[in-house]
Amino acid sequence: MAKPLVLMRNARTRLVLLSMVLSTAMTVAVLALVYVTANRTIAGETRSVVTAELAGLADEYQRLGVIGLLTAIERRSQDASERDALYLLTDRGGAVLAGNLVRWPPGVTAGSGWIELDLIRTESGESVPVSAASIRLPGGEGLLVGRDASARRQFDRVLLRSVGLALLAALALSLLTGWLLTRLVFSRLKDISRTAGEIVSGDLGRRIPLRGTGDEFDRMAATLNEMLDRIEELVGHLRTTSNSIAHDLRSPLSRLRQRVETLTDPDRDPDERGADGARALAEVDHLLRVFSQLTEISRAEAGLGREEFEPVDLAALARNLGEFYEPLAAETGVTLTVEAEAAPLPGHPALLAQALSNLLDNALRYAPADSRVSLTVSETDTDIVLAVRDNGPGVPEEDLSRLAEPFVTLDPSRTGGNSGLGLALVAAIARMHGGCFEAENRAPGLEARLTLPRGA
Incomplete structure (x- = not known):
């Protein structure tokens, strides 16, 4: 008893059974509809033919009387093409006058409507199933017209047998389909589970394999891999930050x-x-x-403060910061220019201002005297770009990718209170707004860009 219970706790077993039950139920419904429709169609055709024959024989009786009716019944009874047709004419007392049935059905009143019963043929003496209708003629005679239902019953048996075989085939097919479906689903889930287990074991570089089908599973795997990339990046930043804190704060604390x-x-x-x-x-x-x-x-990395997003006019923000930093730049002989034109976008005003301030601080720190620093805000079809460029010596190419890492600075002595966290904060604010931070040597100088999507 325990084993079936264990199997029922298995999601694959439940999914296969559910698929089988649903497919079988649908197949049963369709086959039942076919069976009922076929039976009703055959029964309706039989009734129409019998009703038409009754009406025709009644007309014979009206035109030619009993003799004419007897002749018509005898002729029809002997017609080879009407072999399944059954006729019976009795007098007022129930004696058989004509037809290919032995006697009037006991308990049946002429004109009582449609009947289904077994009667005996005159020529063979065998009992046959009959679907018939009857009327009482004006002279008191009883007239019964029917059809041999043997073929119909045989058809019913064949149809039921076919329905049963179709149902078994549908059951087997649904079982196979359910198994294939669960095999596909659970093989992909197994990939995810195995990858998750390896990540839990400490291998943060593992990713869910893609099969190149482009289906929902591949798209989900790609999304999960992006999430894992982000987690690995955050964990890497955390490790770097922790190591840097231990290393960089030891000296000031000492x-x-x-x-x-x-x-x-x-x-x-x-x-x-x-x-x-x-x-x-x-x-x-x-x-x-x-x-x-x-x-x-x-x-910023945790996304705290998103609830404070509001439309921010970055062009106005850049111009205000330019006015604030212009006197500081003039003290070192640096010319600060601002060119800003862009539509507002949703963002955190204080953090965006902090990011621009950090970029300007960094540019003014390394810009040589009598040089130029420019702040530009421009827009494309999809993004708004905030760029700060100086005319300084630039950055070694191998260090460009490390500029946004915490505690990374080109000043080995860390003088002037530079802790190497300014650009790391800029990059975190960019990611918080769905954008990115980039730096590029412009020969001369360095250009630091903050790219934000319009829908941030």
Whole structure:
């Protein structure tokens, strides 16, 4: 008893049984309709013929009387082509006057309507099934006209046998179809399950195999693979961030500890202690900025803040930032130009402003004196592109793909409070809006682009 219960818990078994039941039920319904329709058609044709013959014989009686009717019945009874036709004419007392039946059916009243019964043929003496109708003639005679139903009953048996065979064939076909269907479905599910198991075991590079059919399973597998790519990317960022935090914050924390130790030394010169206190506060501010930026990156990667999306005029935002950064650029002899023309798109105003600010900070940091930095906002049929370009030395080609990684900076000393998180935050904000961040050497200078889809 336990084994059938285990089988019924199997989804494949249930799917096969369900397919078999549904296919069988549909087949039964169709075959039943065929059977009923065929029987009704044959019965209707028989009734029409019998009714027409009754009417014709009644006309013979009206025109020629009993003698003419007897002649007509005898002629029809002997006609080889009417071998399945049955006729019976009796007098008022029930005695047989003509026909090919032995006697009037007992218990049947002339004119009582359509009847189905077994009667005996005169010529053979055998009992035959009869479908017949009768009328009472004006002179009291009874007239019965019918058809031998043997062929019809034989047809019923053949039809029922055919229905049964068709039902068995449909049952076998539905079983085969269900098995093939479940084999297809569960083979694809097995691929997904196996891949998921390997990923759980730690192999984040595994992907669900595509079979090149382009069907729903392939499309689902492609979507899941995109999700796994994103998860692997996030896990990679998490590992990189964790390692970078351990490496990059060790130095400022060590320096901070040294500053605090000097502050507690009573023999230190008050002026030196004051300077150490200022440096300790600077280290604390730097650590707070790092943790703040890490928090912003995490929130952007998680998509937090999407509920605050609203139409953002990026052109106006760029012009406002240009006015804000223009004095800072002028202090180093850098000319900042802004060209912005684009329709509003849905986005997070504060985060988009932060992303543009980070791009401008980065460009102004590395732009040489008496050079030019440009901020442009343009649009295509599908995207809006925010680009910041400087005339600096650019970036080694091998480092371009690493610019958006956390704690990556071209300044080995990390002076000026640069923690290498600015462009990582820009890339996270771009992904939050469904876009991307790219950087490209322009010889001279570097162009950093934030591409956002119009439907972000």
